[in-house]
Amino acid sequence: QLQLQESGPGLVKPSETLSLTCTVSGGSISSSSYYWGWIRQPPGKGLEWIGSIYYSGSTYYNPSLKSRVTISVDTSKNQFSLKLSSVTAADTAVYYCALLRVHWYFDLWGRGTLVTVSS
Amino acid sequence: QSVLTQPPSVSGAPGQRVTISCTGSSSNIGAGYDVHWYQQLPGTAPKLLIYGNSNRPSGVPDRFSGSKSGTSASLAITGLQAEDEADYYCQSYDSSLSAPFGGGTKLTVL
Numbered sequence: 741q742l743q744l745q746e747s748g749p750g751l752v753k754p755s756e757t758l759s760l761t762c763t764v765s766g767g768s769i770s771s772s773s774y775y776w777g778w779i780r781q782p783p784g785k786g787l788e789w790i791g792s793i794y795y796s797g798s799t800y801y802n803p804s805l806k807s808r809v810t811i812s813v814d815t816s817k818n819q820f821s822l823k824l825s826s827v828t829a830a831d832t833a834v835y836y837c838a839l840l841r842v843h844w845y846f847d848l849w850g851r852g853t854l855v856t857v858s859s
Numbered sequence: 860q861s862v863l864t865q866p867p868s869v870s871g872a873p874g875q876r877v878t879i880s881c882t883g884s885s886s887n888i889g890a891g892y893d894v895h896w897y898q899q900l901p902g903t904a905p906k907l908l909i910y911g912n913s914n915r916p917s918g919v920p921d922r923f924s925g926s927k928s929g930t931s932a933s934l935a936i937t938g939l940q941a942e943d944e945a946d947y948y949c950q951s952y953d954s955s956l957s958a959p960f961g962g963g964t965k966l967t968v969l
Contacts, residue, residue: 777958779905779960786861786946786948786960786961786962786963787897787899787905787948787950787960787963788960789950789957789958789959789960792958800956800957800958801957802957803955803957836904836905840958841910843893843910843911844892844893844895844951844952844958845893845895845907845910845911845950846895846897846905846907846950847907847910847916848907849904849905849906850904851904852904
């Protein structure tokens, strides 16, 4: 049974880079049936898609975040990662990793991790 | 200013039927892309509720149903129960190669 788990620092300073990793267990990240994605949710607000990646490395980013986002995959570790540069307080949110089906719906979610941007 | 527009809140009494709308545009729902729905209970991660406009994953009660027409979609919940109180989000695909969510709708069971 596939499971996803986010990990990374819970506190990041303004102007620095936020880095998170999602570890996939119970299955292979190299499956051709899935994409992998990141979604965030600021406290008390709605969901925002950040971007997605295929195991081959093809990436798709939210146009509003594209200039600051990098998503990568490490098939040897069964992990994919998120980097968000030049963060501000507006990037404070719960960050979720998720499995994305080829018809672009999020079938399985991690539990989420809160990242706070503060000095 | 979400790409997909949902009402901020809806409410209903136990046993009643409620609907939640999701309005998009010609670059997403109107372009023929599927609409998907998620339920987020307080303090938990979202859970897939409806995929491909009207399909329920295994384990989702048939009280939940989805439909799509033109540039809009709807989620209907019949036989409302207290446990249905949650936030609901629609999501689709956009021709800008993105996967936008609606702003979310808070369902209150009176």
